[in-house]
Amino acid sequence: MNMLEVDGLGHTYKGKDGSHTAIDGLDFTVGAGELGCVVGPSGCGKSTLLRTIAGLIRPSRGTVSLHGNKVDGVPSDLAVVFQDYSRSLFPWLSVTRNVEFPLRSLSRTEREARAVEALAAVGLSTAGKKYPWQLSGGMQQRVAIARALAYRPSLLLMDEPFASVDAQTRFELEDLLLRIRREQDTTVLLVTHDIDESVYLGDRVLVLSKSPATVVAHLDVPLGPVRDQITTRASDDFVELRATVAGLLQRGPVTVR
Amino acid sequence: MNMLEVDGLGHTYKGKDGSHTAIDGLDFTVGAGELGCVVGPSGCGKSTLLRTIAGLIRPSRGTVSLHGNKVDGVPSDLAVVFQDYSRSLFPWLSVTRNVEFPLRSLSRTEREARAVEALAAVGLSTAGKKYPWQLSGGMQQRVAIARALAYRPSLLLMDEPFASVDAQTRFELEDLLLRIRREQDTTVLLVTHDIDESVYLGDRVLVLSKSPATVVAHLDVPLGPVRDQITTRASDDFVELRATVAGLLQRGPVTVR
Amino acid sequence: TLSGCGLLGGDDNTTSSGSTGSAGAVEKAKIKVGVLPVVDVAPFYRAIEQGYFRDQGLDVEPVVMASGAASINAVLSGDVDVAFSSYPAPLLAQSKKVAEFKIVADALAAKPGHIVVVAPPNSPLKKPTDAPGKKIAITARNTMTDLAPMSVLKTQGVDYTQVEWREMTFAEMIPAMERGEVDGAVVVEPWVTTAMKKIGAVPVFDGASGPTAEMPMSGYVAIGGTGKFATTSPNTIAAFQRGLAKAQAEATDRTKVEPMFVKYAKIDQQTAQLVTISTYSTSLEANRIQRVANLMQEFGVIKGNLDVASMIPSSTSNK
Amino acid sequence: MNRVTRTAQRWVVFVVAVGLWELVTQLAKAAGAEKSFFFPPPSEIALTAKDLWFSSAFGDHIVPGISRMLGGWALAGVIGIALGILLGRSRRAMAYLGAVFNFLRSIPPPLLVPFFVAAVGPTNMQFPTIVFGAIWPVLLNTVDGARGVDATKVETARVFRLSRTQWTFGVVLPSALPKVFAGLRLSLSIALILMVISELIGSANGIGNQLVRAQRDYEPTAMWAWIVLLGVLGYLFNTLLLVLERRVLAWQPRHSLETQALATGG
Amino acid sequence: MSGAPRVPASLVGLVGFFAIWEVASRTDLVPGYYLRPPSVVLPTMVTLLGDPEFVRAVVATLAATLLALVIAVLIAVPAGLVLGSVPPVRRAVMTLVEFLRPIPSVALIPLALLTFGTGPDTKITLAVYGALWPILFNTMYALDEVDPLHVETARAFGTGRLGLLGRVALPSAAPFVLTGVRLSFAIALAVVISTELFAGGTTGLGQVVTVASGGGLNMDTVLAGTVLAGLIGYGANAGLELLHRKAFAWSQPKVDAE
Numbered sequence A, B: 001m002n003m004l005e006v007d008g009l010g011h012t013y014k015g016k017d018g019s020h021t022a023i024d025g026l027d028f029t030v031g032a033g034e035l036g037c038v039v040g041p042s043g044c045g046k047s048t049l050l051r052t053i054a055g056l057i058r059p060s061r062g063t064v065s066l067h068g069n070k071v072d073g074v075p076s077d078l079a080v081v082f083q084d085y086s087r088s089l090f091p092w093l094s095v096t097r098n099v100e101f102p103l104r105s106l107s108r109t110e111r112e113a114r115a116v117e118a119l120a121a122v123g124l125s126t127a128g129k130k131y132p133w134q135l136s137g138g139m140q141q142r143v144a145i146a147r148a149l150a151y152r153p154s155l156l157l158m159d160e161p162f163a164s165v166d167a168q169t170r171f172e173l174e175d176l177l178l179r180i181r182r183e184q185d186t187t188v189l190l191v192t193h194d195i196d197e198s199v200y201l202g203d204r205v206l207v208l209s210k211s212p213a214t215v216v217a218h219l220d221v222p223l224g225p226v227r228d229q230i231t232t233r234a235s236d237d238f239v240e241l242r243a244t245v246a247g248l249l250q251r252g253p254v255t256v257r
Numbered sequence C: 001t002l003s004g005c006g007l008l009g010g011d012d013n014t015t016s017s018g019s020t021g022s023a024g025a026v027e028k029a030k031i032k033v034g035v036l037p038v039v040d041v042a043p044f045y046r047a048i049e050q051g052y053f054r055d056q057g058l059d060v061e062p063v064v065m066a067s068g069a070a071s072i073n074a075v076l077s078g079d080v081d082v083a084f085s086s087y088p089a090p091l092l093a094q095s096k097k098v099a100e101f102k103i104v105a106d107a108l109a110a111k112p113g114h115i116v117v118v119a120p121p122n123s124p125l126k127k128p129t130d131a132p133g134k135k136i137a138i139t140a141r142n143t144m145t146d147l148a149p150m151s152v153l154k155t156q157g158v159d160y161t162q163v164e165w166r167e168m169t170f171a172e173m174i175p176a177m178e179r180g181e182v183d184g185a186v187v188v189e190p191w192v193t194t195a196m197k198k199i200g201a202v203p204v205f206d207g208a209s210g211p212t213a214e215m216p217m218s219g220y221v222a223i224g225g226t227g228k229f230a231t232t233s234p235n236t237i238a239a240f241q242r243g244l245a246k247a248q249a250e251a252t253d254r255t256k257v258e259p260m261f262v263k264y265a266k267i268d269q270q271t272a273q274l275v276t277i278s279t280y281s282t283s284l285e286a287n288r289i290q291r292v293a294n295l296m297q298e299f300g301v302i303k304g305n306l307d308v309a310s311m312i313p314s315s316t317s318n319k
Numbered sequence D: 001m002n003r004v005t006r007t008a009q010r011w012v013v014f015v016v017a018v019g020l021w022e023l024v025t026q027l028a029k030a031a032g033a034e035k036s037f038f039f040p041p042p043s044e045i046a047l048t049a050k051d052l053w054f055s056s057a058f059g060d061h062i063v064p065g066i067s068r069m070l071g072g073w074a075l076a077g078v079i080g081i082a083l084g085i086l087l088g089r090s091r092r093a094m095a096y097l098g099a100v101f102n103f104l105r106s107i108p109p110p111l112l113v114p115f116f117v118a119a120v121g122p123t124n125m126q127f128p129t130i131v132f133g134a135i136w137p138v139l140l141n142t143v144d145g146a147r148g149v150d151a152t153k154v155e156t157a158r159v160f161r162l163s164r165t166q167w168t169f170g171v172v173l174p175s176a177l178p179k180v181f182a183g184l185r186l187s188l189s190i191a192l193i194l195m196v197i198s199e200l201i202g203s204a205n206g207i208g209n210q211l212v213r214a215q216r217d218y219e220p221t222a223m224w225a226w227i228v229l230l231g232v233l234g235y236l237f238n239t240l241l242l243v244l245e246r247r248v249l250a251w252q253p254r255h256s257l258e259t260q261a262l263a264t265g266g
Numbered sequence E: 001m002s003g004a005p006r007v008p009a010s011l012v013g014l015v016g017f018f019a020i021w022e023v024a025s026r027t028d029l030v031p032g033y034y035l036r037p038p039s040v041v042l043p044t045m046v047t048l049l050g051d052p053e054f055v056r057a058v059v060a061t062l063a064a065t066l067l068a069l070v071i072a073v074l075i076a077v078p079a080g081l082v083l084g085s086v087p088p089v090r091r092a093v094m095t096l097v098e099f100l101r102p103i104p105s106v107a108l109i110p111l112a113l114l115t116f117g118t119g120p121d122t123k124i125t126l127a128v129y130g131a132l133w134p135i136l137f138n139t140m141y142a143l144d145e146v147d148p149l150h151v152e153t154a155r156a157f158g159t160g161r162l163g164l165l166g167r168v169a170l171p172s173a174a175p176f177v178l179t180g181v182r183l184s185f186a187i188a189l190a191v192v193i194s195t196e197l198f199a200g201g202t203t204g205l206g207q208v209v210t211v212a213s214g215g216g217l218n219m220d221t222v223l224a225g226t227v228l229a230g231l232i233g234y235g236a237n238a239g240l241e242l243l244h245r246k247a248f249a250w251s252q253p254k255v256d257a258e
């Protein structure tokens, strides 16, 4: 069954000085428990797409459905890692409290346990008592990831979640995400600029055109559910797929003076 | 001659609840017109290092010298691209005005010309009249880059400047940076998480240990001043160097539950 | 300073006509007089309207102040040359040696019905002997509104110290009585009439009776001492006195003051017709005003002796 | 920087100002300046103040005045914050109520007397006057703060479907708090001022009542003693409020030494 | 309180207020001879506005208020910028400020009358004194909230102290400063009218009220003056809000939470 169904989705930002169409006529689906990756040029409308799916902006055209129900407002059981992670943390709460913040339905001890677990998972066991502004950029991004994971959503939207962490940590977080998806059957939609990452993580890769975004391709990634940083990335399928994605993304050069 | 000389540099953040040593005893130099890349694990102290060099925080220990003069306060002729690019743009100024912000000393027409040129260079010719919040994350990051380039500094500090742009744009911006460095003889210190990028761009690569950061290695990159995305990245020297850097960065796995 | 700006309500700086009167030439042809919107100054306005001051070579500009205290402060600062005030304020100031006050003219002496203790119809305050323990509204302590009734109560042997005085403006006394927050109020015309009309208030006793009968209530003061108006301008003061006296003398005729009530004290036509018209004095007699000082002394407002005669300008032609 | 220099910095201007005041008034007095009667030197004021404040006036006037003022201020704070959050986050509430509030808050408190007299009577109107006048800085500043919640944080809150309480007390209020505190500090002194104004009418006791009586009785030293008391009270309550503010806003980077140095370019 | 209230909705609130007042004074709830109903007060106000003397009083009050506000802005904004950004100066000055702030203008009226006389100087001086604080405090608090990264960015690009204040601190503080100005307008108006009310001496709305309330229960005029003061403040606020919207068009439209 399709968890997420996007149908003829379009959005136009309206401003005083003219309007701007960010995405236009998008159609795609992501199955339950699948991990979809979205790649596309900078400014094409990926974040806009995530925002419409999350019900944060009402699309100008088309519909988003979850479990066959049209989305109108923010769906329940959803977590988002925003691209602007540093602003999505609450500066008046310590790191632990930030992670616990959405878990209000749980008991206090359970909340704490979840926060400790999630922070450990992203390698921030020792930072729990600090405030967000006392952390480095990459650490803040990991707090945002920990908050989303601790929530255990059924749909997880991530907007370039690993952009600010080093290569080694990135690998570990990628594997963490794959494991959690497997264990909790979470449906994930993840925006990334790293073509390798999109193929390594995704069950499907959605390639978008430049602004206004339309679907260039919707590729299946037949690499199976269990992947490995060394063997998977060395496999022929992987190399071929990333070449395909890279080719699809190719476009006219940006104007360089 | 050494443009930048860092000597026994250390910094400890003091807080009410204990202090945190971010960097400790760093020694390295970057020659005039050279491009140094800094790599290191997330939270190790790279941004702190850039801030001390920029004179934004007074180091607890050691010294930074530019042209042989000890840095005390913000040196002139310096530009910085901050990691948290979105917060470093002024929301009350349009994109063009943001780029023009540091160019006070120039005439109005010259300022405008510089801004137009820099925005074109990063592929944002059409966004000049917009306000930062109307741009996507990657576009905001490119505005921050354009602002630094338009300033034509003699020392350019960049903190993960390409983290939020897509692969294609990233390549173009890398080449743009190399070209500008060549043409304007700018000294550049660039923090990156992308090992390939550090080798592709750098004349030297500084590998830092995890927190508190110390220098693990200071590698020369003998790839010459003119590089090319396809041939350079395929060269044996390149492949060997990136393996070396990756090896140096390897460390104990983050605790994953 | 900013006071030159007419838009802000400052001086208009109109030059006076400067004609000379019958007696010696006035030292200052244009004077400012601080006044209050009360019945006491009706003749003053009439004198302006009828040109009585102009006849004396004086150009008099009224400056409407908000209270007697403000009026006194204005004359102290030299901002106005003469200030109208109820007597207790300048006498108290004189006793405290704030400045050398000179009384240049007497304004009004209370007739029965001018200052009255009234009570709402259902009040437990019915007669003077009820007063102890009752809440009675006055404008402020140490003014005629509490001194006069205290004096009356004292002569009747009532313990006036047990009265709970509550300070408020006349306008607020009426709803306060109606709401039962106070048992009575000491009011002065036109509020006596207003209180009776609006809430059917009944008089309990008159404040100007017995020891306080025909008590002088208010007058016009200036500042003496070296270089001050009262010292340097005897002819001006005399001219002012003559002009005012003419109007005061006419004030026995209701029809001459009633229009002033309506126009300057903003008393409505109907009320104005009912207002008790008190005595507008035409002479300045130290011994009469001395009664006020004695009253204040009696109740400890003024410590020691205050000789009012010393406050009458030497130039004054006592009749 | 050590404690001693900070304390010195804190009081140097104050001490110099008082010294100058003493000097000027003493000189004026010695020269027999005419208005010196109304401007006694601070040393005389201090002597009178000592007698006045620690006499029976303390229980009769100071305590009732202060309790009125603190109670009024606290109530104004609570109502102001609650209404401010409502108006700041709800377009509809603002559309309906914004105009009325802007109308009401522009009416000078002394002109509102008829309304209070009509509603509660002249002898009970002190407390409502204080509340009514002190509410506006808190209200306006809270509206500003509530509106200014960062867009990404609003979206974060929506995504996690925070409860209304969590949204109000966990997101909106903390974001608005720095501005709320600015409002509370303004309100505090306004409450003191209105305490004085409201005690002019219908009240049998209070600091304002005594202040005006001293004024009318031509006792400038006593009048100044009451004025100085207002200053002392203002300083005292403000200091307490600042301590509270520091605690509540401890999370703010501005309270870290590092960023403080940055903000001043030092 | 800015934003764009639709005209009908904002009228609903005001009309509601007047309706409650009308009902209260028509019934026995409050003494109707004292709190006159708006159906009497509003026509009185219109009639009064036809009286040139009354209009002159209103203009005098308004001019004094505006002048005081402008002076207050000119003093408080630079002072706030300095106090907000230089801790030693802030520490040194704030002690004195905290002593001065709670001193009511009304208590100073007698002294001000003695010093500045009965002219408009008194009310303007006192109004400046009252109107300073909201602008000063909001400027200082806004500075505390300036994003440190904005400061770092400007400093990195060689912006000096003055540049920081003028080009970074001021623009980011501006919206909150304007809120302070809106508060200050009401305070300046209140002080001007109170001074006219308690001191008299100069033409103004407050004096009209004093005179009216002196001669019996002329509550129509008193309340007309009250309503007019409210309307003046309301108009000024609307003007300042318009300025806010114009000046801060750059800011992101606020997302509603509901």
Ligand SMILES: Nc1ncnc2c1ncn2[C@@H]1O[C@H](COP(=O)(O)OP(=O)(O)OP(=O)(O)O)[C@@H](O)[C@H]1O
Pocket (backbone or CB within 6 Å): A013, A014, A015, A020, A021, A022, A040, A041, A042, A043, A044, A045, A046, A047, A048, A049, A083, A211, B133, B134, B135, B136, B137, B138, B139, B164, B165, B166
């Ligand atoms: N609030 C807004 N108002 C107007 N235009 C907007 C707004 N937000 C985004 N846009 C525009 O919509 C387009 C898509 O923005 P979006 O943030 O979705 O891009 P993106 O694909 O996430 O880019 P990036 O990879 O750089 O983050 C951009 O051209 C941007 O200028």
Ligand SMILES: Nc1ncnc2c1ncn2[C@@H]1O[C@H](COP(=O)(O)OP(=O)(O)OP(=O)(O)O)[C@@H](O)[C@H]1O
Pocket (backbone or CB within 6 Å): A133, A134, A135, A136, A137, A138, A139, A164, A165, A166, B013, B014, B015, B020, B021, B022, B040, B041, B042, B043, B044, B045, B046, B047, B048, B049, B083, B211, D258
């Ligand atoms: N203002 C601060 N107060 C206290 N500690 C801080 C502060 N800023 C940074 N730190 C700490 O200093 C360390 C280094 O931070 P820094 O930002 O320099 O790391 P980084 O190398 O840039 O990391 P990243 O790659 O994640 O951006 C971190 O452990 C962080 O928690």
Ligand SMILES: [Mg+2]
Pocket (backbone or CB within 6 Å): A046, A047, A048, A083, A159, B136, B137, B138
């Ligand atoms: Mg994006």
Ligand SMILES: [Mg+2]
Pocket (backbone or CB within 6 Å): A136, A137, A138, B046, B047, B048, B083, B159
């Ligand atoms: Mg960093």
